[in-house]
Amino acid sequence: MKWTSRLRCVIVGLAFIALFSAFSFRLVYLQLVKHDEYAGLAAEKHVHKQIIRAQRGEILDANNEVLAHNVPVETIVADASHVNNAGAIVDLLGHELKLSPGELTDKLHSDRRYIVIKRDVAEAVAASLRDKLRAQNLRGIYFEHDAARIYPNGSMLCHVIGFSDFEHRGVDGAEASMEEYLRGQDGYRYVEHNRAGQEIVLYRGQERAARDGYQVHLTVDLHLQSIVEKEIDAAVREYSPRKATIILMRPQTGEVLAMATRPRFDLNKRSDARPEQMKNRAIADMMEPGSTFKIVAAAAVLNEHKLGLGSTVFCENGLWNFGGTALHDHRAFTDLSVKDILVKSSNIGAAKLALTVGEQKFYEYIRRFGFGERTGIELPGEIGGLLRSPQSWSKISITRLPMGHEIGVTPLQMTMAMSVIANGGKLVMPRIIKSISTADGKTISTLSPVVVRQVISPQTARQIGDALRGVVSDRGTAAAAAVPGFVIAGKTGTAQKVDPGGGYEKGKYVVSFSGYLPADRPEFVGLVVLDDAQTKPELNYGGLVAGPIFSRIAEQAARYLDLQPQLEIRKALPVRRVALSNASIH
Amino acid sequence: MSRSRRKNWNVVDAASLARWLVLTVFLALTGLSYVYLTLQLYHLGERKKALENELASLRTQSDLAAGQIAALTSRVALERRVKEGYLQLVPISERNIVRLTLPEHRPDDERIQPVKNERAGK
Numbered sequence: 001m002k003w004t005s006r007l008r009c010v011i012v013g014l015a016f017i018a019l020f021s022a023f024s025f026r027l028v029y030l031q032l033v034k035h036d037e038y039a040g041l042a043a044e045k046h047v048h049k050q051i052i053r054a055q056r057g058e059i060l061d062a063n064n065e066v067l068a069h070n071v072p073v074e075t076i077v078a079d080a081s082h083v084n085n086a087g088a089i090v091d092l093l094g095h096e097l098k099l100s101p102g103e104l105t106d107k108l109h110s111d112r113r114y115i116v117i118k119r120d121v122a123e124a125v126a127a128s129l130r131d132k133l134r135a136q137n138l139r140g141i142y143f144e145h146d147a148a149r150i151y152p153n154g155s156m157l158c159h160v161i162g163f164s165d166f167e168h169r170g171v172d173g174a175e176a177s178m179e180e181y182l183r184g185q186d187g188y189r190y191v192e193h194n195r196a197g198q199e200i201v202l203y204r205g206q207e208r209a210a211r212d213g214y215q216v217h218l219t220v221d222l223h224l225q226s227i228v229e230k231e232i233d234a235a236v237r238e239y240s241p242r243k244a245t246i247i248l249m250r251p252q253t254g255e256v257l258a259m260a261t262r263p264r265f266d267l268n269k270r271s272d273a274r275p276e277q278m279k280n281r282a283i284a285d286m287m288e289p290g291s292t293f294k295i296v297a298a299a300a301v302l303n304e305h306k307l308g309l310g311s312t313v314f315c316e317n318g319l320w321n322f323g324g325t326a327l328h329d330h331r332a333f334t335d336l337s338v339k340d341i342l343v344k345s346s347n348i349g350a351a352k353l354a355l356t357v358g359e360q361k362f363y364e365y366i367r368r369f370g371f372g373e374r375t376g377i378e379l380p381g382e383i384g385g386l387l388r389s390p391q392s393w394s395k396i397s398i399t400r401l402p403m404g405h406e407i408g409v410t411p412l413q414m415t416m417a418m419s420v421i422a423n424g425g426k427l428v429m430p431r432i433i434k435s436i437s438t439a440d441g442k443t444i445s446t447l448s449p450v451v452v453r454q455v456i457s458p459q460t461a462r463q464i465g466d467a468l469r470g471v472v473s474d475r476g477t478a479a480a481a482a483v484p485g486f487v488i489a490g491k492t493g494t495a496q497k498v499d500p501g502g503g504y505e506k507g508k509y510v511v512s513f514s515g516y517l518p519a520d521r522p523e524f525v526g527l528v529v530l531d532d533a534q535t536k537p538e539l540n541y542g543g544l545v546a547g548p549i550f551s552r553i554a555e556q557a558a559r560y561l562d563l564q565p566q567l568e569i570r571k572a573l574p575v576r577r578v579a580l581s582n583a584s585i586h
Numbered sequence: 587m588s589r590s591r592r593k594n595w596n597v598v599d600a601a602s603l604a605r606w607l608v609l610t611v612f613l614a615l616t617g618l619s620y621v622y623l624t625l626q627l628y629h630l631g632e633r634k635k636a637l638e639n640e641l642a643s644l645r646t647q648s649d650l651a652a653g654q655i656a657a658l659t660s661r662v663a664l665e666r667r668v669k670e671g672y673l674q675l676v677p678i679s680e681r682n683i684v685r686l687t688l689p690e691h692r693p694d695d696e697r698i699q700p701v702k703n704e705r706a707g708k
Binding site for chain 1: 624627628630632634635646649652653656660661665
């Protein structure tokens with residue numbers, strides 16, 4: 001082949017065409033096929049997604065008093081690769097933030113780019129520190145806006161409110177159960193920075209505003225809570241019980257008006273709290289209820305029309321051998337009416353009432369009163385108590401259950417059972433959440449009362465209520481629970497403590513009183529439980545320990561709720577006189 | 587002579603010149619406007635950022651104030667102040683509480699009755 005000039009031109013031309021065609025194909029490939037991928041990679045270099053933090057919603061009481069809110073704070077972080085004078089920074093941070101210099105030095109000498117120096121630093125401290133860093137030209141320390149959860153009432157209502165962790169996730173109480181509403185929704189913004197690290201607002205991309213968390217309103221009235229807290233503290237001082245619980249509830253709606261438990265902890269210093277202090281014993285602890293449980297046996301027998309309120313039962317003169325085991329009464333009763341079985345709190349009488357309805361039916365009534373299952377209150381960690389089915393009962397179980405033995409109930413379940421009597425036989429689901437609203441006060445959800453079931457007929461409830469009025473009288477076991485000016489109904493309970501090793505602990509009792517006021521149109525139901533109260537053995541009864549506490553709380557609550565007194569105002573019987581005159585306490 | 591001078595003259599096409607001038611001025615103005623508006627956008631962006639920062643700072647101050655108010659007016663704080671004697675609250679004694687019992691209303695008596703309270707002021 002002859003290399004003519006024409007041929008050479010053609011070859012060079014073709015080479016150029018091939019070269020530029022390759023460039024063109026590559027260009028098309030990069031610009032069209034791989035556009036999105038490379039554009040994304042480029043954006044990653046310059047653009048980043050900035051998270052706009054939503055503020056956690058507040059928790060308020062029924063009257064809008066603040067129970068939990070947020071305070072702006074700063075989290076101080078370091079980038080070890082930017083630190084220019086570690087020694088000076090350690091000195092300054094150690095002094096300003098009260099941190100150990102050794103620990104700070106270790107942190108700053110690592111090669112990490114994100115080191116949390118301290119969380120929840122007050123705004124004023126952070127501002128002062130920022131100025132000092134700038135003045136000394138120290139670099140590598142950064143400030144991140146954050147919010148600290150503050151509980152203005154400290155330990156008051158601690159078990160109900162609960163708390164959140166450092167990432168603002170609810171851990172316990174309403175903080176955990178209402179997490180979905182309190183949390184809010186973070187927003188975001190795509191931003192681009194210049195070489196100095198400043199945002200170029202012109203190139204701001206897609207953004208979505210944060211939605212702050214909703215406000216959660218509890219049913220608890222802080223004034224009533226304050227009354228309850230004061231009285232439970234006084235009871236703890238006087239009786240030094242191992243545990244104590246008081247609950248106030250509105251029976252018609254199931255709204256919990258106050259709930260206090262001891263031991264307790266300070267929500268603002270929860271790192272110091274021990275696990276036993278953090279347990280909400282109103283819903284997460286079981287007890288044998290003792291004689292307060294007799295209302296179930298009486299309700300069953302009346303509702304089944306097996307006996308009437310005035311029907312008499314022979315109470316075996318205080319000692320009855322059943323199933324090879326002796327059952328005692330605290331006094332030698334002969335014939336007692338069904339009403340007096342409650343008023344005098346006869347164990348033998350209650351056992352015979354349960355026998356009258358039979359094991360299966362009695363078990364059915366226990367379940368209908370809500371025992372053996374969770375109440376459904378909006379608080380985490382609730383237990384259902386312990387109730388065995390009749391198939392696993394012993395021969396004497398039918399005589400022990402009516403007096404509140406061989407069953408584990410939570411204080412809230414016991415309050416619910418008393419609410420059934422106060423509420424015309426209806427079991428209403430307990431509520432701790434009243435409503436949910438936006439930050440500007442617009443209500444988005446109100447929780448309505450939920451009637452779980454009609455446990456007993458209104459007539460039976462009225463009959464039991466009549467008997468329970470007798471309990472809080474000079475004839476009954478809880479004269480010291482009386483409230484001047486009001487007719488109240490209630491039932492005492494004194495249960496020997498269960499020994500974890502088997503049997504019962506000698507001389508240790510769980511004393512309780514559960515009642516409602518006013519008896520004919522109840523405004524609230526209350527329960528007072530003291531576990532292992534330290535007092536004289538002859539005074540360690542529900543009517544003498546828990547009864548007066550209930551009386552004081554109910555009197556103050558009645559004043560606060562502006563309830564019209566029904567009776568001529570008179571002083572309650574002094575406890576000492578009641579103790580001497582009333583030998584039939586149980 | 588006159589013919590040759592006439593020959594050396596360049597004829598200026600006024601319409602064409604005007605057209606190019608307008609186009610050039612338009613393009614220059616467009617360019618300047620673009621630059622001006624771009625700078626304005628940067629400037630407004632900076633202003634927007636400054637306002638956002640100011641708003642965030644105000645919100646922080648507001649939240650801090652709200653936190654202080656909540657702490658100072660909390661039930662526990664107020665009860666502590668009462669206990670310390672800062673708020674001198676004197677409980678009303680039973681002797682000073684008077685309950686007014688409303689007189690029974692008779693259907694035939696529509697007159698307005700003055701309220702009588704014999705225990706008041708004692």
